Amino acid sequence: xxxxxxxxxxxxxxxxxxxxxxxxxxxxxxxxxxxxxxxxxxxxxxxxxxxxxxxxxxxxxxxxxxxxxxxxxxxxxxxxxxxxxxxxxxxxxxxxxxxxxxxxxxxxxxxxxxxxxxxxxxxxxxxxxxxxxxxxxxxxxxxxxxxxxxxxxxxxxxxxxxxxxxxxxxxxxxxxxxxxxxxxxxxxxxxxxxxxxxxxxxxxxxxxxxxxxxxxxxxxxxxxxxxxxxxxx
Numbered sequence: 430x431x432x433x434x435x436x437x438x439x440x441x442x443x444x445x446x447x448x449x450x451x452x453x454x455x456x457x458x459x460x461x462x463x464x465x466x467x468x469x470x471x472x473x474x475x476x477x478x479x480x481x482x483x484x485x486x487x488x489x490x491x492x493x494x495x496x497x498x499x500x501x502x503x504x505x506x507x508x509x510x511x512x513x514x515x516x517x518x519x520x521x522x523x524x525x526x527x528x529x530x531x532x533x534x535x536x537x538x539x540x541x542x543x544x545x546x547x548x549x550x551x552x553x554x555x556x557x558x559x560x561x562x563x564x565x566x567x568x569x570x571x572x573x574x575x576x577x578x579x580x581x582x583x584x585x586x587x588x589x590x591x592x593x594x595x596x597x598x599x600x601x602x603x604x605x606x607x608x609x610x611x612x613x614x615x616x617x618x619x620x621x622x623x624x625x626x627x628x629x630x631x632x633x634x635x636x637x638x639x640x641x642x643x644x645x646x647x648x649x650x651x652x653x654x655x656x657x658x659x660x661x662x
Contacts, residue, residue: 430515431648432497432507433482439494441473449492452479461494465510467576471566472499472508480505480646498644505644506607510563512649513604514547516642517561520651521548528600528638532557544588557598560585564605564639566616571658572605572639573616575623583626590630600636601627604651606644613639614658 439452439459447466450473452459461481463469481494499506517526518537524530532550539549541558548559566576575582589599603613615624631637643652 430512430519430650432646433495434647436480436482436497436646437494439479439481441475441477441479444469444473450496452481452494454481454494459494460492461496462490462492463496463508465496465508465563465565467510467563467565469499469508469565469576471568471576472501472506477501498646501607504607504609505646506565507642507644507649508565508606512606513561513563513602516604516649516651517559517602518548521550525651526602526638526640528636529557529559542588542591544585546585546588555598557600558589558592559600559602560589561602561604564603564613565607567605567607567610570609570611572603572607572610572613572641572655573619574603574613575616575620578620579623583620583623586623586626586630586635589635590626590633593630593634598636599630599634600638601630603637603639603657605639605641605655606649608641608643608652610641610655612656612658 439454442451444450478500480498482497520526532552534551536549546558547561550557564572564574566573592599617624639655640651
């Protein structure tokens with residue numbers, strides 16, 4: 430997937446609210462949109478260079494830029510939580526995720542029960558519902574999710590469990606938007622209730638997969654599947 434161009438290097442100043450930050454670009458303070466409601470405390474530090482894109486021409490937004498990448502110890506990290514859905518969709522369409530291949534019909538944003546899921550794949554009467562989660566937090570080479578409590582995420586997991594108990598198929602995909610990971614682990618300390626729900630869902634048959642991404646200044650793509658580690662953080 431191509432990233433917006435050109436990217437402008439910036440210095441982080443402060444996070445103004447969940448969806449905006451202040452940064453310095455060429456000596457001038459600007460405001461950038463942050464498409465990520467996570468805390469991002471390990472990313473948004475003065476020592477970590479930011480890379481911003483200009484807001485679309487003619488936009489009436491109050492923010493003149495979008496946060497695209499953060500550089501952490503020489504590693505580029507995608508901070509846009511909207512991208513994992515697009516990355517998984519790309520991979521599904523190209524049969525790049527082996528576990529999801531063979532389905533003839535592929536739909537986005539499908540409601541089942543009280544939840545809306547990112548994808549529904551189907552062939553005949555067989556249906557697979559997929560929910561995608563963005564991961565940016567990495568500690569000691571291990572991706573962690575979530576970085577803050579996620580009531581919405583827990584609701585999705587419970588909905589997938591109900592689908593499986595009804596005889597369907599459900600999966601959660603954790604997309605780590607950086608390349609410097611060797612595995613993925615539940616971040617139980619951030620939200621134990623989410624991982625209690627995940628345990629119950631997986632015991633019922635809900636599948637869980639994790640992938641890392643390759644990231645450079647112009648593009649991002651799902652690179653490889655990584656193991657889900659049993660040890661919790």
